[in-house]
Amino acid sequence: MSVLDLTIKELQEKLNNKDITVTEIVEATYERINETDDEVQAFVTLNKEEALKQAKALDEEGINENQFPLFGMPIGIKDNIVTKGLRTTCSSQILSNLDDPLYDATAMQKLNNAKAINIGKLNMDEFAMGSSTENSSMKVTRNPWNTDFVPGGSSGGSAAAVASLQVPFALGSDTGGSVRQPASYCGVVGMKPTYGRISRFGLVAFASSLDQIGPLTKTVEDNARILEIIAGQDEMDSTSANVEVPKYSEALTGDVKGLKIAVPKEYFGEGVDEEVKTSVRQALKVLESQGAEWDEVSLPHSKYAVAAYYMIASSEASANLARFDGIRYGKRAENAEDMMDMFKKSRSEGFGEEVKRRIMLGTFALSSGYYDAYYKKAQQVRTLIKQDFDQIFEEYDVVLGPTAPTTAFEIGDQIDDPLTMYANDIMTIPVNLAGVPGISVPCGFHPENNLPIGLQIIGKHFDESTVYRVAHAYEQATDHHKQKPQLGGAK
Amino acid sequence: MSKISKDQVKHVANLARLAITEEEAEKYSEQLSAIIDFSEQLNELDTTDVEPTTHVLEMKNIMRKDEPKEWISKEDALKNAPDQKDGQFRVPSILD
Numbered sequence: 001m002s003v004l005d006l007t008i009k010e011l012q013e014k015l016n017n018k019d020i021t022v023t024e025i026v027e028a029t030y031e032r033i034n035e036t037d038d039e040v041q042a043f044v045t046l047n048k049e050e051a052l053k054q055a056k057a058l059d060e061e062g063i064n065e066n067q068f069p070l071f072g073m074p075i076g077i078k079d080n081i082v083t084k085g086l087r088t089t090c091s092s093q094i095l096s097n098l099d100d101p102l103y104d105a106t107a108m109q110k111l112n113n114a115k116a117i118n119i120g121k122l123n124m125d126e127f128a129m130g131s132s133t134e135n136s137s138m139k140v141t142r143n144p145w146n147t148d149f150v151p152g153g154s155s156g157g158s159a160a161a162v163a164s165l166q167v168p169f170a171l172g173s174d175t176g177g178s179v180r181q182p183a184s185y186c187g188v189v190g191m192k193p194t195y196g197r198i199s200r201f202g203l204v205a206f207a208s209s210l211d212q213i214g215p216l217t218k219t220v221e222d223n224a225r226i227l228e229i230i231a232g233q234d235e236m237d238s239t240s241a242n243v244e245v246p247k248y249s250e251a252l253t254g255d256v257k258g259l260k261i262a263v264p265k266e267y268f269g270e271g272v273d274e275e276v277k278t279s280v281r282q283a284l285k286v287l288e289s290q291g292a293e294w295d296e297v298s299l300p301h302s303k304y305a306v307a308a309y310y311m312i313a314s315s316e317a318s319a320n321l322a323r324f325d326g327i328r329y330g331k332r333a334e335n336a337e338d339m340m341d342m343f344k345k346s347r348s349e350g351f352g353e354e355v356k357r358r359i360m361l362g363t364f365a366l367s368s369g370y371y372d373a374y375y376k377k378a379q380q381v382r383t384l385i386k387q388d389f390d391q392i393f394e395e396y397d398v399v400l401g402p403t404a405p406t407t408a409f410e411i412g413d414q415i416d417d418p419l420t421m422y423a424n425d426i427m428t429i430p431v432n433l434a435g436v437p438g439i440s441v442p443c444g445f446h447p448e449n450n451l452p453i454g455l456q457i458i459g460k461h462f463d464e465s466t467v468y469r470v471a472h473a474y475e476q477a478t479d480h481h482k483q484k485p486q487l488g489g490a491k
Numbered sequence: 492m493s494k495i496s497k498d499q500v501k502h503v504a505n506l507a508r509l510a511i512t513e514e515e516a517e518k519y520s521e522q523l524s525a526i527i528d529f530s531e532q533l534n535e536l537d538t539t540d541v542e543p544t545t546h547v548l549e550m551k552n553i554m555r556k557d558e559p560k561e562w563i564s565k566e567d568a569l570k571n572a573p574d575q576k577d578g579q580f581r582v583p584s585i586l587d
Contacts, residue, residue, distance in 0.1 A: 098571055102563050196548050209546055235555040241548055307530040318507060325508075327580050332573035339585045344510040356509060360519055361526055363507040364495065374530065379543030381533050386544055418522060419529055435547025461548070 003028050004165045005484075008073055008222050011168075015063045015072055022072035022117070026055040029074045029119050033166045036487045039147050041139045042161040044079050045087045046120040054117050069229060070114035076161045076170040079121040080128055081105045081213065082202040086118070090204050091136035092126045094330045094350025105202020106237065107171060107213050107230040114229045119167050122157030126352045127321065128178055128206045130154050131424040134415050135354045142411070143185060144485040145451050149408040152182030152424075158216045159186035164487050169226055170216045175206050176309055177404075177428025179214040180440035184403035184454025187442045187483065189223045189471070190216045192428075194462050195435035196241035198227075199234030205320040207313035208239070210432040218481060220441060220472040224248035227464065243462050251465035252472040257291030259470065260396045266302040267401030267427050276402045279444035279453045284400065286477050287470065297396070299388040304381050305430040306422055310358075311365050311378035312433075317355075318362025324350065357418065382433045389434040393460045398470055401427055403440040403454035427456060437464045441471045442480040452480070494524040 003011065003025055014020040030048055037043055055072065063071050077083060080090045084104045089095045104112065111118070125135035133141040133156025141156045143149040144164035151160040155172025159182035162170050172179040174192035183190025192214045203213055215226040231245040263284065268277050284294055326332035326346030333345030351359070365374040392399060404424055414421045431438040436458055443455035455474070459467035475481055495503075497516045500523065504511045511519065565578055574581040 100571060102567050102571075196550075238553040238555075239546070239548070239550075241550065242553075301536070304533055304536065307533050310526060311530055311533075322508075326573060327582055328568075329571035330573070336583050339583050340508075342583045343508040347508055348510040351509075357519070357522060359507050359509065360500070360503055361523055364499075364503045364523065364527075367503060367506060374527075376543050377533050377538060378530070379545060380538035380541040381536060382544040383541050384536065384538070386547060419525060433544075433547075 002032070002165060004032055004168050006168070007219055008070065008225050011073065012063070012071065022055040022058045023052065025072060026051050026074055026117055026119070029167055036164050036166060039142060039487055040144055040160050040164050040166070041141045042122055042157040042164070042166060043076070043120045044089060044091060044123050044138050044157065047086050047118050050086070051117050051119055058115060068115035069225065070111060070116035073116045073169065074119045074167050075111060075116050076119050076122045076158060076167040077108065078124055078155050078158050078170070078172045080124060080173055080204040081108055081171055082204065083108055083118060083121065086121065088121065088204070089138065090127045091124045091138045092350065092352065092355070093137045094324050094346070096137070097331055098329055103202065106199035106234045108202065110230045122155070122161055122170060124157055125154035126355050127204070127317070128154040128173055128175055129317070129354050129358055131177070131181060131421055132409070132414065133157060133182070134411065135352060137352050140411060143408050143451070144487055145187065146449070148410055149451060150185065150411055152185035152404070152408060154178040155190070155216065156182045159183050159188055159190065162186070162188045162216050162218060163485060165484070168218060169222060172214055172216050173203055174212050174214050174432065175210045175313060176432050177425040179216060180403050180428050180438055180454065180456060181424060183216055183440040185408040185452065187452030187480070188216055188218055189220055189439065189441050189481070190214060191223050191227060191439045191464070192431065192437060193227060193231065193464055194241070194437045196239055197231050197437070197462065197464070199232070199237040199240040201234055201236035207316035208320060209316060210313060220468055220475050221249060221252055223439070224252060224468045241462070246465050248465055248468050251469050253469060254473050254476060256287055256470055256473045259292040259398070261287065261292055261294035262297040262392045262396035262399045263294050264299040264302065264399060264401055265296050266299050271423065271426070272402060272405040273407070273446070275446050275448070276406060276453050280400070280402045280455055283443045283455045283474060286474055290473055290477065294400070297392055299392065299430065301381065301384045301388050302430055305385055305433055306426055308378040308381040308385065309425070309429045309433060310361070310422060311374050312382060314358040314362035315365045315375050316362070318359045318366060321355070321359055385430050386434040389430070389436055397459070397466055399458040401456055403428065403456040407446045407449060407451035407453060431458055436461055437467050439467050439471050441475055443478070444480055445483070494527045495520055
């Protein structure tokens with residue numbers, strides 16, 4: 001078995017016992033990337049030289065696991081998380097020359113402090129806008145289970161890299177499902193924590209009231225171990241919450257007796273694949289056999305979430321992406337006649353189609369005469385969606401359903417149809433609008449295409465512990481997370 | 492009849508500092524109209540007296556201490572700039 005198939009705990013034990021060196025672990029990641037990334041296309045930029053240098057330094061220093069909880073752990077980073085001195089592009093042409101960023105995102109800084117090793121930057125839909133990673137201006141990432149299919153998005157590079165054992169852990173970001181949906185499509189564990197749980201400093205902003213960083217891993221326990229390192233209030237992000245960070249890894253007791261699960265009927269409606277429904281209902285039975293109780297409930301405003309989301313997210317994006325002006329960093333168009341011409345040419349050449357479409361939509365929704373009808377209306381609907389969750393969580397501990405309505409779709413299938421593409425996020429978007437935490441864990445494979453299916457578990461604000469506990473109890477009773485895609489030859 | 496006309500698209504593109512061709516204006520007119528049509532379903536909901544949610548957590552005016560501290564140097568700030576001169580960002584002419 002590859003060292004890349006081990007958990008954080010197992011790797012730390014091997015390091016402790018001197019069965020393995022950090023250099024060997026890091027070399028194994030680059031060998032695996034070398035073997036598989038022609039097929040998968042997950043990485044945009046590798047950090048090989050620096051990573052091997054750090055590995056050598058850690059080997060000389062020796063492990064002290066109590067002091068450095070992620071000592072020598074190789075991790076891949078979504079390319080919208082700023083990494084000092086390592087190219088950060090958001091998979092956009094406008095940042096394709098940003099070779100030497102000036103600082104580390106807070107989450108990256110915390111990983112560095114815990115002595116994790118950054119293996120490289122992972123592909124994504126440009127500026128995190130998309131559900132398939134086809135909107136990258138760098139490359140199209142492929143689903144490791146079948147490379148004719150998308151890995152999901154926008155953190156498609158992160159999910160595909162973890163699923164294909166290139167790196168055991170990765171960071172993604174989730175604005176409307178961008179960690180959970182690719183985790184579902186690629187058969188890995190992906191967590192979107194509570195809004196405010198992780199500092200957004202250095203996460204290139206898409207929709208500031210929705211964006212959260214989240215870990216993607218093969219197991220729930222590894223996921224919890226990474227979140228407990230990167231969470232916490234940060235003076236560089238005024239929206240990061242002053243709420244204590246529990247040791248999530250200690251919440252994984254396996255005990256779900258008496259746990260109350262709400263199952264919204266809206267998450268099993270039209271457009272949701274029958275096999276997906278069956279897998280999720282089976283997962284429910286597993287939890288029931290472990291002592292949990294469940295009821296069918298209603299989140300009546302769910303069907304409005306996608307429309308509200310696209311107004312809110314696009315509006316915020318149109319403001320956030322105004323900063324890309326070709327002056328301070330990033331690409332500037334040549335042959336501009338004057339300043340205005342330079343702005344327009346740089347932005348038009350630098351942004352891809354989907355990004356421009358959302359900037360246009362957001363600018364329209366915020367423009368004089370339309371603001372109340374579109375943007376404010378969407379924010380009022382957001383309140384109703386949030387209240388749906390508030391009411392359910394008065395009685396229930398978690399909400400459970402599918403992560404996505406279907407398994408992964410074929411590359412090229414939806415790219416020309418924005419509204420169909422948006423519908424992939426119908427069950428993940430409400431979670432961002434309400435700001436609550438949600439995780440996707442593997443819960444089976446589709447019998448026709450053999451692609452992974454994801455189970456979504458949603459919790460109360462700042463109650464990631466319960467979400468992890470339920471996810472872990474389910475995972476331990478099943479073996480879906482142990483399945484591996486065949487890469488490097490036979491499919 | 493499109494919800495967003497080609498002229499409106501051009502106006503919005505100017506506000507967003509995007510240069511668009513006639514063809515793109517046509518395409519955006521169709522696509523944005525479709526998305527706006529889709530969003531009209533929100534009007535099925537009566538939101539009279541519903542407060543808009545701009546932020547999900549109840550917190551405001553979080554400030555850090557107003558103390559000077561080390562940050563990036565001028566050299567660093569300029570090193571990713573497309574054009575610079577005499578320690579400043581250089582841009583095309585603003586006035587004739």
